[in-house]
Amino acid sequence: MIRCQWAEMNEQETDYHDTEWGVPEHDDRKLFEFLILEGAQAGLSWDTILKRRENYRKAFDGFDYMKISSYDESKVEEILQDKRVIRNRRKVLSAVSNAKAFIEVRNEYGSFDSYLRTFLPDGKPIQNFWKSMSEIPASTVLSEKISKDMKKRGFSFVGPTIIYAFMQAVGMVNDHVVDCFRHEECMNMK
Template identity: 80%
Template structure:
């Protein structure tokens, strides 16, 4: 039987997400944008709530095509606010559009959002933590606070330090699999 991080033992969807995605270094800008939007949508909710709606988000937000999302007008925002398949929070929906515009600006400046994120990492490589229990894992770090401040300065919102740290964990900027988890070494070996 595989030993995994405790948070990922409640349902098949969480297990699959943990086993195949969480903590895996992600370099594709569209996937990075997806996680940025989903982590913002998760604010105040459980990650399981967002995972259950993930496919609905993909459909509603045009496959997380940041160029298309950046062009959403009031009619499209109104349509999204009527979509029962996503979290219909006006601030979060508007944030996705605003963040898409800021995301494009970062890409224009750095060549890719991935290149921007690497700027914050030592040698551009994921931070390898060695937590033995999920109770040791922080909700935010000095680095997530620094990235949060920079993102806000660039026009992003719903990017507080806790949301940013969850994003960093999801996209493998940090390896926060506990040391007893079967994915811990897998993610250590990835860049």
């Protein structure tokens, strides 16, 4: 079975690739989880975050954005003492401010998913046809546009590269290489 080259490093990455990456996600809680995890990944490898994903779920109340939006300094300090997550104050604080901005977007659009879909042609995932991993960009004009809009709305750790990785993860773009068995499967998902 042929899959994207990055997904063959270890069993956890392979499973993530085969079951989640590139699958269109519409559940706001899962979208928030990916947003926080992609921000936490800044400057690190995705594998580093993937290995700590369950720890993040525990530390951040299952990515319940309502709870996270009300975190106070003592809760932030508690997370910063947790050796099972990346203990970066700016990233932890961004989870709190992003939860607040996330709720505002939901209030305006009905859901975060609805907000994201306004950036996609006809609200449908973008289908790419990359032949090799080297063709896949780190960011695009669209990820720059979304990043700019999100920053304007008060989000942080949402630069164009982070947003493009987020878009890939949640299936806003299909960046499985064409030889990957998941490419065609993801093409048929909405």
